[in-house]
Amino acid sequence: MEKDFGGFKGILVIGLGLIGGSLALALKEEGFKGKIYGLDLNPERVKTGLKIKVIDEGYTNFKDVPWQNIDLVVISTPVKTFESIAKSIKDFLREDTIVSDVGSVKGGIVLKLYDILKPHLFVGVHPIAGTEKEGIENAKSGLFKNARLILTPVGDSEEKVKKVEKLWKDIGSRTEIMDPHVHDFVFASVSHLPHAVAFALVDSLIELSKQSGIDLFKYPGGGFKDFTRIAASSPVVWKDIFLENKSNVLKTVEVFQQSLNKLKEAIEKEDEERILEILSESREKRLSLD
Amino acid sequence: MEKDFGGFKGILVIGLGLIGGSLALALKEEGFKGKIYGLDLNPERVKTGLKIKVIDEGYTNFKDVPWQNIDLVVISTPVKTFESIAKSIKDFLREDTIVSDVGSVKGGIVLKLYDILKPHLFVGVHPIAGTEKEGIENAKSGLFKNARLILTPVGDSEEKVKKVEKLWKDIGSRTEIMDPHVHDFVFASVSHLPHAVAFALVDSLIELSKQSGIDLFKYPGGGFKDFTRIAASSPVVWKDIFLENKSNVLKTVEVFQQSLNKLKEAIEKEDEERILEILSESREKRLSLD
Numbered sequence: 014m015e016k017d018f019g020g021f022k023g024i025l026v027i028g029l030g031l032i033g034g035s036l037a038l039a040l041k042e043e044g045f046k047g048k049i050y051g052l053d054l055n056p057e058r059v060k061t062g063l064k065i066k067v068i069d070e071g072y073t074n075f076k077d078v079p080w081q082n083i084d085l086v087v088i089s090t091p092v093k094t095f096e097s098i099a100k101s102i103k104d105f106l107r108e109d110t111i112v113s114d115v116g117s118v119k120g121g122i123v124l125k126l127y128d129i130l131k132p133h134l135f136v137g138v139h140p141i142a143g144t145e146k147e148g149i150e151n152a153k154s155g156l157f158k159n160a161r162l163i164l165t166p167v168g169d170s171e172e173k174v175k176k177v178e179k180l181w182k183d184i185g186s187r188t189e190i191m192d193p194h195v196h197d198f199v200f201a202s203v204s205h206l207p208h209a210v211a212f213a214l215v216d217s218l219i220e221l222s223k224q225s226g227i228d229l230f231k232y233p234g235g236g237f238k239d240f241t242r243i244a245a246s247s248p249v250v251w252k253d254i255f256l257e258n259k260s261n262v263l264k265t266v267e268v269f270q271q272s273l274n275k276l277k278e279a280i281e282k283e284d285e286e287r288i289l290e291i292l293s294e295s296r297e298k299r300l301s302l303d
Numbered sequence: 304m305e306k307d308f309g310g311f312k313g314i315l316v317i318g319l320g321l322i323g324g325s326l327a328l329a330l331k332e333e334g335f336k337g338k339i340y341g342l343d344l345n346p347e348r349v350k351t352g353l354k355i356k357v358i359d360e361g362y363t364n365f366k367d368v369p370w371q372n373i374d375l376v377v378i379s380t381p382v383k384t385f386e387s388i389a390k391s392i393k394d395f396l397r398e399d400t401i402v403s404d405v406g407s408v409k410g411g412i413v414l415k416l417y418d419i420l421k422p423h424l425f426v427g428v429h430p431i432a433g434t435e436k437e438g439i440e441n442a443k444s445g446l447f448k449n450a451r452l453i454l455t456p457v458g459d460s461e462e463k464v465k466k467v468e469k470l471w472k473d474i475g476s477r478t479e480i481m482d483p484h485v486h487d488f489v490f491a492s493v494s495h496l497p498h499a500v501a502f503a504l505v506d507s508l509i510e511l512s513k514q515s516g517i518d519l520f521k522y523p524g525g526g527f528k529d530f531t532r533i534a535a536s537s538p539v540v541w542k543d544i545f546l547e548n549k550s551n552v553l554k555t556v557e558v559f560q561q562s563l564n565k566l567k568e569a570i571e572k573e574d575e576e577r578i579l580e581i582l583s584e585s586r587e588k589r590l591s592l593d
Contacts, residue, residue, distance in 0.1 A: 141522075161522070195517070202511050203522045207504060207530045213566050214500060215585035217559040221492050224558070227485070232431075232451070232493045233592050239529050240497045244589040248582035255570045255578060265511060266567050270560070272507040276499055277556050280545050288545060292538035295505035299534040302523050 016183045019176035022047040023082035026089055027098060029053040029062045029071075032115045032143065033089030034152030037067045039184040042154040052078060062149050080105045085180070087138075088114040093253045095122055099129045106133050113138050113177050117200060118257040119165040119193035127167050136177045137165035137193055139200070140186060147247055158185035165193035201261030206269055208251055209262065211244040306473045309466035312337040313372035316379055317388060319343040319352045319361075322405045322433065323379030324442030327357045329474040332444040342368060352439050370395045375470070377428075378404040383543045385412055389419045396423050403428050403467050407490060408547040409455040409483035417457050426467045427455035427483055429490070430476060437537060448475035455483040491551030496559055498541055499552065501534040 018040065026033040029051050037049045051068030052075070053059050059071035072078050084107065088098055095114065106112070113136045116122070123137040142160040162181050166174040178188050191199070222229045255262050272291075279287040308330065316323040319341050327339045341358030342365070343349050349361035362368050374397065378388055385404065396402070403426045406412070413427040432450040452471050456464040468478050481489070512519045545552050562581075569577040 198515060199517060199519060199522055202508055202519045203527045206507070207527050209566055209570075210500060210504060210563065211530060212582050212585045213563040214497060214559060215589050216566070216581055217496070217555070217562040218492055219584060219588055220562060221555060221558050225488060227489060229489060229492045230588060230592060232489050237493045237497050238592060239532055240501060241589050242529055244585045245593075246586070248579050248586055251582055252575060252578045256573055256575070259570060259573070262570060263567065265507070266563065268511050268514070269504060269507040270563070272510060273500065273503040273556065273560065276503050276506070277553065280499075280549060280552060283546055283549070285542060285546070288542045289538050291506055292502050292541055294509060295502045295534045296536070296538055298509055298520060299505050299531050302520060302528055303535075 014179075016044060017179065018043075018045045018047070018183045019085075019178070019180035021085045021176070021180060023050065023079075024048075024085045024087060025050040025052060025078060025083045026068065026087050027052045027102075028088065028090035028094075029055075029058040029068070029149045030089060031147050031149065031151050032140065032156075033087065034062065034067045034149035035142075035154065035156035036087060036089070036115070036184070037062075038152050038154040039157055040180075041066075043184050045183075048082065050078060050083065058149055065150070065152075067149060067152055075101050075105060078105065080107060080110075083107065084110050085177070086110060086112045088112065088116070091250060091253050092116040092118050092122060092257045095126055096129065099126050099135075103130055103133070106130075108133075111136060111173055111177060115140055117204070117254055118197060119163075120197040120258065120261075121193075122257060123165055123167060123193040131168075134168065134170045134173045136174055137167075137196075138177065138181065139163045139165070139196065140181070155185075157181065160186055162186035162188045163191045163196055164188060165191055165196050167193065197258050197261050198264075201258055201265045205254055205258055205262050206265040208243055208246060209255065209266055210269065211241050212251070215241050215244045304469075306334060307469065308333075308335050308337070308473045309375075309468075309470040311375045311466070311470060313340065313369075314338075314375045314377060315340040315342060315368060315373045316358065316377050317342045317392075318378065318380035318384075319345075319348040319358070319439045320379060321437050321439065321441050322430065322446075323377065324352065324357045324439035325432075325444065325446035326377060326379070326405070326474075327352075328442050328444040329447055330470075331356075333474050335473075338372065340368060340373065348439055355440070355442075357439060357442055365391050365395060368395065370397060370400075373397065374400050375467070376400060376402045378402065378406070381540060381543050382406040382408050382412060382547050385416060386419065389416050389425075393420055393423070396420075398423075401426060401463055401467060405430055407494070407544055408487060409453075410487035410548065410551075411483075412547060413455055413457060413483040421458075424458065424460045424463045426464055427457075427486075428467065428471065429453045429455070429486065430471070445475075447471065450476055452476035452478045453481045453486055454478060455481055455486050457483065487548050487551050488555075491548050491555045495544055495548055495552050496555040498533055498536060499545065499556055500559065501531050502541070505531050505534045 062068040352358040416425040
């Protein structure tokens, strides 16, 4: 199919960080002919965005944006700010403008934004991509190439959803539609839980170092570095994710606690067969991912 | 200092797996002039070892080994087998032969082997190296280059310990002396605990997939693959490590459980400050490792 990026002509990216910046770069690299507008409360980021040519025009204030040119808004700020941004931009929007996002939590927030913004359509989008690096200066045009991307539409504007999907497909994403609540359960399991565990693991090593008087961080062998790489992720971003997806995060943490207790009890009882069973099943599943 | 590999002339490697094979290869590559003998109960491994020239002579039976030529024995089998191997070889050993190992658990087993083997010296060695790949066919001559290596000697044969240390230094290891019990606490913390957590994490995803009817392993984004890489490690090896180092493993698992509970409670209470504090401390510590 021909690349038309969903037919959009003017895209406003709100929040000039790694994801927003990488989207803008990818569009340019793949031949998007429209204009990319950027908005950030921090003028330094706008300046950087203009300087490294990630955006064509930049603003620090909603009312200065040439709204008549904007047919797609992509919110790429922390999820916590979505509601207030939606309320702030609603009255500026052109009648046919679609609003979307790139947040990692969907569920309730998608329904809330859908309600706030209607009759404008809100289409939830979660690109499964990112690095520990933050900031527009680390933006990469290839970040979404072959990366999975989940759309969580609500309502019945299939045609408009397809436009947003096309945009992402044309920069190389592998798209998939999912219910917003299912999305939050799935990503609590495969992403939020592992992050919580990694943060807790490093925390426990800090505690064990204190208790023993031995600086355990001097011995980062045995997979520890790989394992805890994600504990270097942004505390603010992850605090917000844990709170926005609270019920799923707590639920998956509980199931993990049961799994760990099962293994711990098997070690306590020296139940070799049970330990082998747990380890072998996990190994097999993990190998199936490679 | 001149490379003399501790002055050893005939080294017997018992257990022709990844670590034993890599030691033999490294010695050859670095210019060891003596002979390397290999012993494994599995004749296929001995055949492979001879074929790929990792060992010079191979045996499947203790009594066939030319013991008069052996001045160093390196046990590189699973830790569980150490005691019975020590008892089997003791009467064959030449008076001045030193026995060593490459096991990941020290503590009690080192003291036990010291007692069984005396008047021959036993020197515990733990090279912090390895891959998820097993088997002599995956042996790599560079596996120990610049890798950390812990010696856990007991008794007062400093000169003999220095010979073993020199051997490893001459193939590029960065050596360090540690009390065997301290060793087990340290590696329970930085290696055994992370492995237990990784196995339990994959186990919990199997459970959550069952409960929800969603195959969560279809969504391995968000660091999950890196995080659980070590869950692909050998179940038999890890069962043995968990049991051999049981008390330290259980203790560190408990401290980790407290850390996870602390984070979970902060999320439950939506205590933003507390969450940020835990996440920021962990992030800072983790970043300091890079």
